[in-house]
Amino acid sequence: MVKEFEGKDYWGLVLGGSSGLGFASAKKLAQHGMNIIIVHRDRKDDLPEIKESFEEIRNLGVLVHSFNVDATRRERREEIVDEMKEILGEKGKIRTLLHSISKGNLKSMLGDEPTLKNDDFQQTIDAMAISLYDWTKLVFDHGLFAKDGRILSFTSEGNTKAWKDYAAVSAAKVALEAITRSIALEFAPEGIRANCIQAGVTVTRSFQMIPGYETLRVHALKRNPFRRLTTPADVGNAVYLLSKDEASWITGTVIPVNGGEHLK
DSSP: OOOTTTTTTEEEEEESOSSHHHHHHHHHHHHTTOEEEEEEOOOGGGHHHHHHHHHHHHTTTSOEEEEESOTTSHHHHHHHHHHHHHHHTTTOEEEEEEEOOOOOOOOOSSSSSSOOOHHHHHHHHIIIIIHHHHHHHHHHHTTOEEEEEEEEEEEOGGGTSOOTTOHHHHHHHHHHHHHHHHHHHHSGGGTOEEEEEEEOOOOOTTGGGSTTHHHHHHHHHHHOTTSSOOOHHHHHHHHHHHHSGGGTTOOSOEEEESTTGGGO
16 A cells, blocks of 8 residues: 655644544545544543544554544634644644534424524534634644645535434535635635535434434435445545645535435
8 A cells, every 4th residue: 555645744633533434534544654633522431442443543653643622612722733733843744634523403493392593503503614714724823734735524415405403514514615615715825725525325423313314324325326325434535535646636626425326
Protein backbone atom coordinates (compact mmCIF):
# COMPACT_ATOMS: atom_id res chain seq x y z
CA MET A 1 0.00 0.00 0.00
CA VAL A 2 1.30 3.43 -0.96
CA LYS A 3 1.68 5.73 2.06
CA GLU A 4 1.71 9.04 0.23
CA PHE A 5 1.10 11.07 3.39
CA GLU A 6 3.96 9.50 5.32
CA GLY A 7 6.84 11.77 6.28
CA LYS A 8 4.96 14.97 5.39
CA ASP A 9 3.88 15.86 8.95
CA TYR A 10 0.26 15.74 7.81
CA TRP A 11 -2.53 15.30 10.33
CA GLY A 12 -6.19 14.48 9.99
CA LEU A 13 -8.47 16.17 12.50
CA VAL A 14 -11.64 14.06 12.79
CA LEU A 15 -14.57 15.53 14.68
CA GLY A 16 -16.75 12.62 15.73
CA GLY A 17 -14.35 9.80 15.00
CA SER A 18 -14.99 7.11 17.59
CA SER A 19 -17.30 5.05 15.37
CA GLY A 20 -19.10 4.93 12.03
CA LEU A 21 -18.04 7.11 9.13
CA GLY A 22 -15.61 9.19 11.16
CA PHE A 23 -13.69 6.22 12.51
CA ALA A 24 -13.57 4.44 9.14
CA SER A 25 -12.22 7.62 7.55
CA ALA A 26 -9.60 8.11 10.25
CA LYS A 27 -8.42 4.54 9.80
CA LYS A 28 -8.22 4.90 6.02
CA LEU A 29 -6.18 8.10 6.24
CA ALA A 30 -3.87 6.43 8.75
CA GLN A 31 -3.34 3.48 6.42
CA HIS A 32 -1.81 5.94 3.99
CA GLY A 33 0.47 7.57 6.53
CA MET A 34 -1.56 10.47 7.94
CA ASN A 35 -1.35 11.13 11.68
CA ILE A 36 -4.71 11.41 13.41
CA ILE A 37 -6.40 13.57 16.04
CA ILE A 38 -9.89 12.44 17.01
CA VAL A 39 -12.40 14.52 18.95
CA HIS A 40 -15.33 12.47 20.16
CA ARG A 41 -18.03 12.52 22.82
CA ASP A 42 -18.76 9.18 24.43
CA ARG A 43 -19.88 7.69 27.71
CA LYS A 44 -17.28 6.53 30.20
CA ASP A 45 -18.53 2.94 29.96
CA ASP A 46 -17.78 2.88 26.22
CA LEU A 47 -14.24 4.22 26.49
CA PRO A 48 -12.35 0.91 26.92
CA GLU A 49 -13.73 -0.42 23.62
CA ILE A 50 -13.14 2.92 21.90
CA LYS A 51 -9.54 3.04 23.10
CA GLU A 52 -8.99 -0.42 21.63
CA SER A 53 -10.28 0.88 18.30
CA PHE A 54 -7.91 3.83 18.45
CA GLU A 55 -5.09 1.40 19.15
CA GLU A 56 -5.90 -0.29 15.83
CA ILE A 57 -5.16 3.00 14.10
CA ARG A 58 -2.00 3.57 16.13
CA ASN A 59 -0.74 0.13 15.11
CA LEU A 60 -0.74 1.32 11.50
CA GLY A 61 2.42 3.25 12.33
CA VAL A 62 1.03 6.75 12.78
CA LEU A 63 0.62 9.09 15.72
CA VAL A 64 -2.85 9.18 17.27
CA HIS A 65 -4.26 11.58 19.86
CA SER A 66 -7.84 11.72 21.08
CA PHE A 67 -10.05 14.04 23.11
CA ASN A 68 -13.28 12.85 24.70
CA VAL A 69 -15.01 16.24 24.84
CA ASP A 70 -17.97 18.02 23.28
CA ALA A 71 -16.57 19.50 20.06
CA THR A 72 -19.52 21.88 19.76
CA ARG A 73 -18.66 23.87 22.89
CA ARG A 74 -16.56 26.97 22.21
CA GLU A 75 -14.44 26.79 25.35
CA ARG A 76 -13.59 23.15 24.72
CA ARG A 77 -12.68 23.86 21.11
CA GLU A 78 -10.21 26.50 22.19
CA GLU A 79 -8.68 24.18 24.81
CA ILE A 80 -8.26 21.43 22.23
CA VAL A 81 -6.61 23.73 19.69
CA ASP A 82 -4.14 24.91 22.33
CA GLU A 83 -3.18 21.29 22.97
CA MET A 84 -3.13 20.53 19.25
CA LYS A 85 -0.49 23.20 18.72
CA GLU A 86 1.79 21.33 21.11
CA ILE A 87 0.99 17.98 19.48
CA LEU A 88 1.69 19.25 15.96
CA GLY A 89 4.87 21.08 16.94
CA GLU A 90 6.57 23.40 14.49
CA LYS A 91 6.18 21.24 11.37
CA GLY A 92 2.88 19.43 11.78
CA LYS A 93 -0.14 20.72 9.84
CA ILE A 94 -3.79 19.76 9.44
CA ARG A 95 -4.20 18.40 5.92
CA THR A 96 -7.75 17.12 6.39
CA LEU A 97 -10.41 18.44 8.75
CA LEU A 98 -13.31 15.98 8.76
CA HIS A 99 -16.61 17.00 10.33
CA SER A 100 -18.57 13.92 11.40
CA ILE A 101 -20.51 15.35 14.34
CA SER A 102 -23.89 13.73 14.89
CA LYS A 103 -25.73 15.63 17.59
CA GLY A 104 -29.27 16.31 16.44
CA ASN A 105 -32.82 16.30 17.71
CA LEU A 106 -34.99 13.61 16.14
CA LYS A 107 -38.51 14.69 17.00
CA SER A 108 -41.76 14.96 15.09
CA MET A 109 -43.57 18.21 14.45
CA LEU A 110 -46.95 16.82 15.53
CA GLY A 111 -48.16 14.21 17.97
CA ASP A 112 -47.40 13.39 21.57
CA GLU A 113 -44.91 15.51 23.48
CA PRO A 114 -42.13 16.26 23.17
CA THR A 115 -42.54 17.73 19.71
CA LEU A 116 -39.98 19.74 17.79
CA LYS A 117 -39.34 23.21 19.17
CA ASN A 118 -37.39 26.24 18.01
CA ASP A 119 -34.54 25.38 20.38
CA ASP A 120 -34.28 21.91 18.86
CA PHE A 121 -33.64 23.42 15.44
CA GLN A 122 -31.09 25.85 16.81
CA GLN A 123 -29.15 23.23 18.76
CA THR A 124 -29.11 20.79 15.85
CA ILE A 125 -28.05 23.34 13.24
CA ASP A 126 -25.37 24.72 15.54
CA ALA A 127 -23.92 21.28 16.27
CA MET A 128 -24.21 19.68 12.83
CA ALA A 129 -23.56 22.68 10.58
CA ILE A 130 -22.30 25.89 12.14
CA SER A 131 -19.66 24.04 14.14
CA LEU A 132 -17.97 23.21 10.82
CA TYR A 133 -17.31 26.90 10.32
CA ASP A 134 -16.33 27.37 13.96
CA TRP A 135 -13.65 24.69 13.69
CA THR A 136 -12.48 25.81 10.27
CA LYS A 137 -12.02 29.39 11.42
CA LEU A 138 -10.32 28.39 14.68
CA VAL A 139 -7.83 26.07 13.00
CA PHE A 140 -7.17 28.66 10.31
CA ASP A 141 -6.70 31.54 12.76
CA HIS A 142 -4.07 29.51 14.59
CA GLY A 143 -2.22 28.79 11.35
CA LEU A 144 -2.60 25.02 11.62
CA PHE A 145 -3.82 24.17 8.12
CA ALA A 146 -1.45 22.75 5.52
CA LYS A 147 -0.98 24.87 2.40
CA ASP A 148 -3.35 22.55 0.54
CA GLY A 149 -5.89 21.93 3.30
CA ARG A 150 -9.02 19.84 2.83
CA ILE A 151 -12.29 20.35 4.72
CA LEU A 152 -14.82 17.53 4.43
CA SER A 153 -18.19 16.83 6.03
CA PHE A 154 -21.07 14.39 5.75
CA THR A 155 -24.50 15.22 4.44
CA SER A 156 -27.41 12.93 3.52
CA GLU A 157 -30.41 12.59 1.23
CA GLY A 158 -32.31 14.40 3.94
CA ASN A 159 -30.91 17.55 2.34
CA THR A 160 -33.71 17.38 -0.25
CA LYS A 161 -36.12 14.72 1.01
CA ALA A 162 -38.47 14.95 3.96
CA TRP A 163 -38.30 12.08 6.45
CA LYS A 164 -40.53 11.90 9.49
CA ASP A 165 -38.81 13.15 12.68
CA TYR A 166 -35.81 14.32 10.61
CA ALA A 167 -36.77 17.98 10.13
CA ALA A 168 -34.11 19.50 12.41
CA VAL A 169 -31.33 17.33 11.01
CA SER A 170 -32.53 17.97 7.46
CA ALA A 171 -32.30 21.72 8.07
CA ALA A 172 -28.81 21.22 9.50
CA LYS A 173 -27.67 19.29 6.42
CA VAL A 174 -28.85 22.06 4.11
CA ALA A 175 -27.04 24.63 6.26
CA LEU A 176 -23.92 22.44 6.28
CA GLU A 177 -23.83 22.37 2.49
CA ALA A 178 -24.33 26.13 2.24
CA ILE A 179 -21.52 26.77 4.73
CA THR A 180 -19.27 24.38 2.83
CA ARG A 181 -19.82 26.25 -0.43
CA SER A 182 -19.00 29.56 1.24
CA ILE A 183 -15.85 28.13 2.84
CA ALA A 184 -14.79 26.80 -0.56
CA LEU A 185 -15.25 30.26 -2.07
CA GLU A 186 -13.80 32.48 0.63
CA PHE A 187 -10.92 30.28 1.80
CA ALA A 188 -9.74 29.38 -1.72
CA PRO A 189 -7.08 32.14 -1.73
CA GLU A 190 -5.59 30.41 1.33
CA GLY A 191 -5.31 27.08 -0.51
CA ILE A 192 -8.21 25.39 1.28
CA ARG A 193 -10.70 23.10 -0.47
CA ALA A 194 -14.09 22.20 1.04
CA ASN A 195 -16.55 19.51 0.00
CA CYS A 196 -19.51 17.54 1.36
CA ILE A 197 -19.86 13.79 0.96
CA GLN A 198 -23.44 12.59 0.61
CA ALA A 199 -23.18 9.05 1.89
CA GLY A 200 -25.78 6.48 1.01
CA VAL A 201 -27.77 4.72 3.70
CA THR A 202 -25.14 3.27 6.02
CA VAL A 203 -25.96 1.24 9.11
CA THR A 204 -24.14 3.11 11.85
CA ARG A 205 -24.99 3.95 15.44
CA SER A 206 -26.27 7.36 14.35
CA PHE A 207 -28.41 5.90 11.56
CA GLN A 208 -30.04 3.47 13.97
CA MET A 209 -31.23 6.39 16.09
CA ILE A 210 -33.47 7.64 13.25
CA PRO A 211 -37.10 6.63 13.84
CA GLY A 212 -38.14 4.16 11.16
CA TYR A 213 -34.54 3.51 10.11
CA GLU A 214 -35.37 -0.08 9.11
CA THR A 215 -37.77 1.19 6.44
CA LEU A 216 -35.05 3.47 5.07
CA ARG A 217 -32.60 0.57 5.02
CA VAL A 218 -34.93 -1.74 3.09
CA HIS A 219 -35.88 1.00 0.61
CA ALA A 220 -32.20 1.83 -0.03
CA LEU A 221 -31.41 -1.81 -0.76
CA LYS A 222 -34.20 -1.98 -3.32
CA ARG A 223 -33.14 1.10 -5.27
CA ASN A 224 -29.36 0.69 -5.12
CA PRO A 225 -28.07 -0.56 -8.50
CA PHE A 226 -25.55 -2.77 -6.71
CA ARG A 227 -28.18 -4.16 -4.32
CA ARG A 228 -26.15 -3.44 -1.23
CA LEU A 229 -25.89 -0.66 1.31
CA THR A 230 -23.05 1.81 1.59
CA THR A 231 -20.45 0.83 4.19
CA PRO A 232 -18.31 3.08 6.41
CA ALA A 233 -15.30 1.81 4.46
CA ASP A 234 -16.84 3.06 1.19
CA VAL A 235 -17.12 6.52 2.69
CA GLY A 236 -13.63 6.36 4.21
CA ASN A 237 -12.28 5.62 0.73
CA ALA A 238 -13.90 8.82 -0.57
CA VAL A 239 -12.43 10.86 2.28
CA TYR A 240 -9.02 9.49 1.39
CA LEU A 241 -9.46 10.24 -2.32
CA LEU A 242 -10.49 13.84 -1.60
CA SER A 243 -7.45 14.25 0.65
CA LYS A 244 -5.00 13.29 -2.09
CA ASP A 245 -2.98 15.81 -4.09
CA GLU A 246 -4.85 14.77 -7.23
CA ALA A 247 -8.16 16.01 -5.76
CA SER A 248 -6.95 19.59 -5.36
CA TRP A 249 -9.24 20.89 -8.14
CA ILE A 250 -12.42 19.59 -6.50
CA THR A 251 -14.06 22.09 -4.18
CA GLY A 252 -17.45 23.48 -3.24
CA THR A 253 -19.29 20.30 -4.20
CA VAL A 254 -21.67 17.72 -2.77
CA ILE A 255 -20.45 14.31 -3.90
CA PRO A 256 -22.74 11.26 -3.69
CA VAL A 257 -20.92 8.21 -2.34
CA ASN A 258 -23.67 5.65 -2.51
CA GLY A 259 -23.18 3.27 -5.42
CA GLY A 260 -25.82 5.07 -7.45
CA GLU A 261 -28.49 4.93 -4.75
CA HIS A 262 -29.59 8.46 -5.68
CA LEU A 263 -30.34 7.54 -9.29
CA LYS A 264 -33.85 6.27 -8.68
